[in-house]
Amino acid sequence: MQQMLAVNTGANERSMDAIRQVIAGGSSSNMRAKGFVIPIVVRRASGARIWDMNGAELIDVNMGYGPHLFGYADPQYTEDIAAQLRDGAMTGLPHRLDLEAGELIAQLVPSMEQVRFANSGTEALMSAVRLARMSTERTLIVTFAGHYHGWSDTLLRRPVIPGALPASLDPGCEPGAPGMLPETLSHTIQIPWNDPDSLRAVFARHGERIAAVVCEPVLANAGVVPPAPGLLAMAREMSAAHGAFLIFDEVITGFRVARGGAQALYGVTPDLTVLSKVLGGGFPVSAFGGTRATMAPLARNEAFHAGVYAGNHAAMAAVVSMLRRISSSSDIYDKLDALGAYAESEVRKVFAAAGLPVWIGRAGSLMSVSLSTRRLRPEQETAEGPAATDFVLHRELQARCQRGGVYFHPNPFEPWFLSTSHTIEDINTVCGVIKDALLEIEDL
Numbered sequence: 001m002q003q004m005l006a007v008n009t010g011a012n013e014r015s016m017d018a019i020r021q022v023i024a025g026g027s028s029s030n031m032r033a034k035g036f037v038i039p040i041v042v043r044r045a046s047g048a049r050i051w052d053m054n055g056a057e058l059i060d061v062n063m064g065y066g067p068h069l070f071g072y073a074d075p076q077y078t079e080d081i082a083a084q085l086r087d088g089a090m091t092g093l094p095h096r097l098d099l100e101a102g103e104l105i106a107q108l109v110p111s112m113e114q115v116r117f118a119n120s121g122t123e124a125l126m127s128a129v130r131l132a133r134m135s136t137e138r139t140l141i142v143t144f145a146g147h148y149h150g151w152s153d154t155l156l157r158r159p160v161i162p163g164a165l166p167a168s169l170d171p172g173c174e175p176g177a178p179g180m181l182p183e184t185l186s187h188t189i190q191i192p193w194n195d196p197d198s199l200r201a202v203f204a205r206h207g208e209r210i211a212a213v214v215c216e217p218v219l220a221n222a223g224v225v226p227p228a229p230g231l232l233a234m235a236r237e238m239s240a241a242h243g244a245f246l247i248f249d250e251v252i253t254g255f256r257v258a259r260g261g262a263q264a265l266y267g268v269t270p271d272l273t274v275l276s277k278v279l280g281g282g283f284p285v286s287a288f289g290g291t292r293a294t295m296a297p298l299a300r301n302e303a304f305h306a307g308v309y310a311g312n313h314a315a316m317a318a319v320v321s322m323l324r325r326i327s328s329s330s331d332i333y334d335k336l337d338a339l340g341a342y343a344e345s346e347v348r349k350v351f352a353a354a355g356l357p358v359w360i361g362r363a364g365s366l367m368s369v370s371l372s373t374r375r376l377r378p379e380q381e382t383a384e385g386p387a388a389t390d391f392v393l394h395r396e397l398q399a400r401c402q403r404g405g406v407y408f409h410p411n412p413f414e415p416w417f418l419s420t421s422h423t424i425e426d427i428n429t430v431c432g433v434i435k436d437a438l439l440e441i442e443d444l
């Protein structure tokens with residue numbers, strides 16, 4: 001390990017040291033600051049590749065945490081945004097692109113008849129929750145262990161690894177960061193993911209107080225853990241029966257697991273949906289929305305949501321560019337699913353050949369790969385994969401792969417996000433690098 005780190009001291013290391021002098025922690029996000037075990041500073045990115053300050057070229061499978069469905073610096077996308085920058089990035093006035101952006105979302109995600117745009121997933125989630133609280137005149141929000149909904153006081157909870165705690169209501173529900181108001185916790189409750197009994201129990205005990213159930217319809221922040229069969233439909237039914245909102249946080253899954261997001265894939269319609277990531281293709285933009293009736297308090301300007309940059313013209317150009325392309329390409333999701341399936345089967349082969357246990361969670365091109373502390377049977381993977389994750393050995397693997405020219409995140413809970421820029425050859429290269437790295441870590 002020492003020797004490996006020595007090999008990588010160079011321009012990346014020097015740049016990182018300099019960045020740390022002016023950016024606290026070296027990154028403007030705590031989540032991202034954990035993203036480099038060996039310093040890596042990007043010079044540029046294109047397609048499925050990044051080039052670092054040492055001049056090394058790496059195949060990236062994390063892809064900036066998911067927005068780049070068509071790869072980095074896609075020429076059409078770049079040109080669409082550049083054209084809008086030349087025509088004015090924001091005026092603070094309504095713009096012709098607002099109409100097209102809203103119409104494209106409504107066409108692709110029919111439950112979102114009306115939307116509001118914001119700049120980040122965190123903001124859009126806060127606004128959706130506030131709207132649910134206002135509309136129901138209740139305050140209690142139910143979330144699921146392991147799900148991440150941004151860093152607001154409203155929703156940030158100390159991370160809980162699904163399956164690591166005994167199933168109970170409110171497992172380990174503690175503030176997610178020092179300085180948060182602990183009182184906000186009394187207005188949220190956390191239940192285990194994929195546990196219908198807990199969902200039933202929370203409605204039986206608190207049904208009259210619940211303003212909203214909020215979930216990632218495919219959990220993608222604790223590895224990728226799809227919903228148990230019938231769970232989303234049950235959440236839908238129970239929320240409706242008790243007068244609560246169902247909010248799907250599709251920041252990751254929207255336009256990723258299917259053209260219409262997880263709600264299309266599983267055939268369950270939420271009251272409110274939050275989108276980001278692929279929505280903007282790498283430009284900071286998010287949206288929340290629902291039916292016209294659900295959004296009526298905002299339409300009447302009674303509910304409050306604002307932002308100088310919310311819905312700025314450059315962001316709308318990014319949304320329109322991404323969604324036009326998504327709506328006009330008939331086969332991208334079939335191709336991405338096929339690429340994801342190929343990657344999964346090849347990665348499984350590599351781990352099997354090395355004799356090391358792996359947990360892979362996947363929904364289409366969204367896929368997590370985690371070294372496991374123990375061998376799991378296929379039927380155990382979803383329920384036990386997150387708790388069996390070997391974080392320490394995964395970091396060893398990540399460091400070696402990064403040195404070998406492949407970047408995935410050092411935290412195995414951060415998924416791979418394959419794009420239309422990744423090729424079968426890229427996946428084969430990635431697998432070859434993992435194979436060599438596994439040979440090295442077998443000896444540790």
Ligand SMILES: Cc1ncc(COP(=O)(O)O)c(C=O)c1O
Binds near residue numbers: 065125221251252
């Ligand atoms: C599912 C989910 N919701 C919300 C967020 C927060 O989004 P942002 O970081 O843009 O505030 C994230 C961020 O990764 C996310 O994965």
